[in-house]
Amino acid sequence: MSDAVQSCDRRFGLPWPELNGGLSYEDVVAPSDDGSTLIEFYGSKYRCSAPLQGWMQRIRNGQIMVDKRVTTNPDEQLRAGLKLVYHRLPWKEPDAPCSIEILYEDDHMIALNKPSGLQVLPGGLFQQRTVLSQLQWWERKRTLQMGHEPQPVPVHRLGRGTSGILLCAKTKIAKSRLSAYFADGTSLISGTRNVGMEPKPARKITKFYRALVDGILAEDELIISQPIGAAKYSGVAKGLYVATTSGKPAVSKVKVLQRDVERHRTIVQVEIQSGRPHQIRIHLSFIGHPLICDPLYVEGGKPRCFAFDDVEESFAVDGGHVRPQHALPGDCGYFLHAHQVIISHPMTDEVLTITAPLPSILQTQSEALDSSKSSME
Template sequence: MEQAAWFGTPWPEFNHGLIYTDTVKYAPSASPQSLLDFYSLRYKESASKQGWLQRIRNGQIHVDGNVIVTSDSILRNGACLEYVRHPWREPEVPFRLQILFEDDHLVAVNKPSGLQVLPGGLFQQRTVLTQLQWRSDSSDKQATHGIAALHEKDLWKPSPVHRLGRGTSGVLLCAKSPAAKSQIAADLAAGTSASSRSRCEDDSEAERQITKTYRALASGIIPTDEVVVDQPIGKVRYAGVAGGLYMACAGGKPSRSRVTVLQRNLIDNQSLVEVQIFTGRPHQIRIHLAAIGHPLVGDPLYLAGGQPRPLSTTAISRNLEEDLDPADDGGYQRPSFALPGDTGYLLHAWHLSFIHPVTTERMNIVAPPPPQLCAPHE
């Protein structure tokens, strides 16, 4: 059926804030904790001890449904906690998405660089997921198929089946039903598992349920026309990233990419490349190109070797909630070094090939690359 080529709703000035919940669970030999110690020890990346004290005094912490402003209150085992984070202005990002393909089961969109896929960190509202849900809600309001049909649709909202980095543009596949999402997720997992076990360079696309091909602009001149990168990728502790940072790591998970050079720019000392990934590790292309000595042009984080920049060499100064003074919420200021979500590089999910989860047809979705990533004669 015919669909509009583009969709998107402008972002409101403020999001709705967030409520984080916890349940107090003590080990048998543990001593009870104060409210301040519970938060400041468990969530050091969110705020300093002084910051958590400020949040408590602001009345932002509820214990068993009651606002508690006494920081040394002792928490009972099983207590239900809520931290209420005030609404804030999220950073400016694009809101319009181009539809590349859509049927009753799937929608593929061309994600712009700068727009996050799922909520996280600063971006809780300004995400692809939110725009998909708003579009679905708008369609529900216009539906004329009766109350039962509307109720059935409300049980499921479109949802991305994989991720692209915030700075990455291109094809993003989203499911419109639980069955479609489950099947695509299984195909993605099967492909990653098979490629992790195989060291064979003849990875047959015909035998893979899903293949993902990217365009990227790498620094330096890559001398060979094709390079297969098998650098493992692991997670290492890193300041400012609560769960750790992914990087080239000998003890990491098996990871595999094929890099094909499309053009060498001797004047600017850059290589336009096409990258097919056989595993789906976070930041895989950024790390793999850096690992072979050719990090993405403009990448603020990864250096040659696949390691992050030393913490003292970057200078990025923004408040954690942008225009919201951290003093209003007790939050940290944004670290002065690069983080994984920072943009500036050119990476585009150009081509996605997959087996349709319902029709079983082989689908090929292409997102036109930006001019800087167009191959000669395209």
């Protein structure tokens, strides 16, 4: 077994531009929409993006092209086969950290220490301020300095508020194998085997997290096997993941590391045997111990009632709905850290142990003492 943690502190990350580059969305007019007007097309198909008057504003802003030609006429008639492009205006994304530490790197993969508050892939308000953007900018710089370099991409996700180890692949074959490791871990939980079938191979990856939870856990160790599924939730298009009997199988192994009776909280280690969205947050809240400062999940593994701001019928600069002042629930605030990964290298099969340094709040007293002694030496 190889300890893959490097002693040098290697970091990368460029400051974020004030505004991102905006986005473009393409459509091709279907035969069923032949003869409809531009405003009818967008006002009916994309009502969730903006109300009718909002789309009118976007058209008059010159944000829509018809067959590579900017038009400001909402009543222009469309023909089947025409290509439409809507340009979303650049906007300032919410604050996010930009500096990322490299824990391990070779010709095939990189392990990063993702900071809390940084989203992995584009989505929602975060289209540029992501790990993926920083990886692309960093590799572009290295390519200019040293010639062609592989383009690394994340092979799994961490929640925006979760810190710690994020694995990225630098080659297609490494990406395929690492992705299979994560899929195999979940299939071991989800799959059923008929009598006489060959047993599935041992796991290629094991993940350990640290979490700070509310309350004092009575058991030193426990296994949570509550299924997790999606439920409709106001303001979230795809719904929210919650504890539900109709969900998919999920297993988390929890081990108590330190009980803080005075402050009524516990530091736990969690080994996840599957990779459901928000699994650790849901499982710990399901047993009555939600993460400290989790803005979304409460006891029972369900979302708390969240009061969205009342918004007047007005439009943003690009014609969309004015956004609420508060972020959607569940973005950040809790303490969850992907602390250690034990993984078979995707090319050599060597077993690597990769560790991301713990935030001080997730260190036990003995770990904090050891850390203090090391810094003094």
